[in-house]
Amino acid sequence: MARVPLDFQAFYQTYHRSYLRYALLQVGDEETALDLVEVVFARLLEDWPKVLREASVQRYGFSVLRHVIATHLSLARRSRALVETAAFEKVRVVVRRQLEVMESALGLYSAIARLPERQMDVIVLRFVLGYDMSCTAEIMGISTGTVRSHLHSARRRLAGEIGVRWDSWEAEEIA
Template identity: 50%
Template sequence: MTSRHPNPWSAASVAEAHFSAVLPLDFTAFFMQHHRAYLRYACLQLDEEREAETVVEDVFAELAADWSEVLRQPNVPAYAMAALKEAIAQRMPKHKRQPFVASAAFAAARKASRAQLNILESQLGLYAAIARLPERQYDVIVLRFVLGYNPKQVAHIMGVTYATVRSHISGARRRLARELRIAWEEPQEEEQA
């Protein structure tokens, strides 16, 4: 990115945007809370930063244009996440969830040493299995374990309860263990952090 354009991936650029001068304060707060997470999620799905930026900016533009209607929704974060997922789905109808497998594997490979590259091969199977999870479990696992948000943040981003996130994590872990043919015992209480 050139120096003329702020980096949309940095939290500082979002804070510098000063949207409150032209947009409702509650929209600005929502934007600042969700923008980075939406960008990271979209990039993982689309495997291209510019495309992800376009999708996320389009979604936020639509939300801003209809903000009074959005606020009448029973669950604003869930409504916005659904809008994001719909916009992403429109951009990748032919290979649904396939970029995720390659993106997640590539991100792991960038961080891997030669000794860890053997692990990467098994991670490819894991990422492919994650891509086959039911939609809500998939979203929770991607946000929690691939993008690294804690369970409370995942609940906030998705507009669901903390208990729902824990339930989806538990169900996804059981399904993944079954599909990958590994022994699984339900862990003790997960950190709320």
Template identity: 40%
Template sequence: MSEDRDRRLPTGEPARAATAEIAVGPQESGRRLTLTFEAFWATHAGKWLAYAYLHTGGREAAREVARAAYERLRRVWPHALRQASVEAYAWAVLKEEVMEWLYDRRQPTALTGTAAFAVVTHALLRECQQQFAMLESQLGLYAAISRLPERQCDVIVLRHVIGYGDAQIAALLGVDEVTVRSYASRGRRKLAAALGIDQG
């Protein structure tokens, strides 16, 4: 399935990229591509592994998904570098690999069942003490977060579990920081409404 996706990606090199390769030589150009890819992956690998773990529910499964994302992204790295946002393109690759893994195994996301998901709850409880002070069970909040619209759920998880800052989240989602804060705010309001909590 991933090979089919990769075949759909554009393969033509722009003239300036071809000129640059001739100027430095194909070997040097390849070395630079490898270095930029490895630097990018080193920056994100740990956090992406955590994201895969949240959805698959197992360490080995998370490593499998992360490896698949790594290999796919490495194969199309020159194409990724030509995108408006490398981070957003790479994030889409990771999410597709997670969704494909879940689909192939006919299983839903393990988001609400993974132990690491408790971090979201604790962070939200600290951030919104008044709104969530009356919550007796975390299970209601788990389910409510998993039902948020995709972007709002992503922001909550990326902020409170994975540990990305708003600027990094904005780059991953291909939006600005104001939009990230808006998603977070709307997500908190929807959680409060879903749990029947008066925000005052």
């Protein structure tokens, strides 16, 4: 049996938890999310020399994750579970919120789910899962400036959809 390259092991240890949290929000089931993430890492390991030649290993890995999730959801004829799972992830973490806040959050999570893919990914990683800007950029394999740009566009779009004034809305209020 071939040895697993050390750089792959490091990549796996660095991103497995983030990928799993992201997949769980998308599919809504821990076992399925774990299976999908393992498929992602198996594909990456199989093509590891090719992956290392990519401009960004992180961006390539995250794109494989998104593709595997999208394929699974398509074959299962399901939509993303983000609306339900993101709301309940936040409720679990911040139990003290009242029911009216949760109803408002469901509308927000529905609006997030309708964002263009990259904007949605940045919002989910940054505010739903709580990663900071640099970690979000690292997970997605993009620059922090690109994260800021996607956040700016997503905040404008979300503010319009949920009916708040753009200039009075702080990004930290998303979660």
